[in-house]
Amino acid sequence: MRSSERAQDLGEVFTPHSVVSSMLDMIPNAVANSAFKVLEPACGDGNFLVEILGRRLEEIDANFMSESQFGLSVIKCVSGLYGVDIDETNVSDCRERLQDCLSNFLATKTHPQSEALLQSAQAIIRTNVVVGDTINSPTEIVLIEYTPGEDGFFTRTHFFLEEPERDLFFVELPTLEPMHFLRVE
Numbered sequence: 217m218r219s220s221e222r223a224q225d226l227g228e229v230f231t232p233h234s235v236v237s238s239m240l241d242m243i244p245n246a247v248a249n250s251a252f253k254v255l256e257p258a259c260g261d262g263n264f265l266v267e268i269l270g271r272r273l274e275e276i277d278a279n280f281m282s283e284s285q286f287g288l289s290v291i292k293c294v295s296g297l298y299g300v301d302i303d304e305t306n307v308s309d310c311r312e313r314l315q316d317c318l319s320n321f322l323a324t325k326t327h328p329q330s331e332a333l334l335q336s337a338q339a340i341i342r343t344n345v346v347v348g349d350t351i352n353s354p355t356e357i358v359l360i361e362y363t364p365g366e367d368g369f370f371t372r373t374h375f376f377l378e379e380p381e382r383d384l385f386f387v388e389l390p391t392l393e394p395m396h397f398l399r400v401e
C-alpha cells in the first residue's frame with residue numbers, strides 16, 4: 217500500500233506476490249499459453265500481469281527454437297497482456313515493471329535482436345497498458361489487438377474496452393498498418 221489516502225480514494229491495496237502466485241497456479245494453462253489474452257481491469261502496478269509475463273517467458277525458455285521464432289514468441293507473450301488503471305502512476309509503474317521483466321529475461325539470452333525486441337515490446341506495452349476508468353467509462357478506453365500474421369507481421373486493430381453507441385457523434389478509430397514484430401512503433 218502506498219498510502220492510506222490512496223487506499224481510501226482508489227481502493228489501492230496491492231495483492232501480495234504469494235497470493236498472486238497461488239491464484240495463477242489455479243489456472244496454469246491460461247497463464248502459460250500466450251494465445252490466451254489477459255485483461256487486468258484495475259491493474260495497479262502490475263502484480264498479476266508481471267507474474268503472467270514471467271511465466272509465459274519461462275515457457276519459451278523451455279523450448280528450443282530459431283532466433284526469429286524466439287523473437288516472435290517473446291512479442292506474442294507481451295502483446296496478449298492488457299492492463300487498465302485509473303491512476304497514471306500505477307500505469308507508468310506497471311509498464312516499467314513489464315519492461316524490466318522482459319529486459320531481465322532477455323539479459324539471460326544471447327539473442328542478437330534483443331534491443332529491437334525490447335523496443336517493439338515497449339511500444340506494445342504503451343498501447344496495452346493504459347489509463348482509464350473501467351467502471352464509469354469503459355467506452356472511452358481504446359486498446360489495440362495485435363494478431364500474428366505472415367512473415368513476422370502483426371495486424372493491428374483498435375478496439376474499445378466496451379463498444380460505444382454508434383450514434384451521430386461516433387468517430388471511427390483509424391485503421392492501423394500491419395507492423396513487423398521487430399519494428400513496432
Ligand SMILES: C[S@@+](CC[C@H](N)C(=O)[O-])C[C@H]1O[C@@H](n2cnc3c(N)ncnc32)[C@H](O)[C@@H]1O
Pocket residue numbers: 226227228229230231256257258259260261262263264300301302303306348349350351352
Ligand atoms: C486493490 S488495487 C489492485 C491492484 C492490482 N490489481 C493488484 O492486485 O495488485 C485496485 C486498483 O484499482 C485502481 N482503480 C480504482 N478505481 C478504478 C477504476 N474505476 N478504473 C480502473 N482502475 C481503478 C486503483 O488505482 C488500484 O490500482
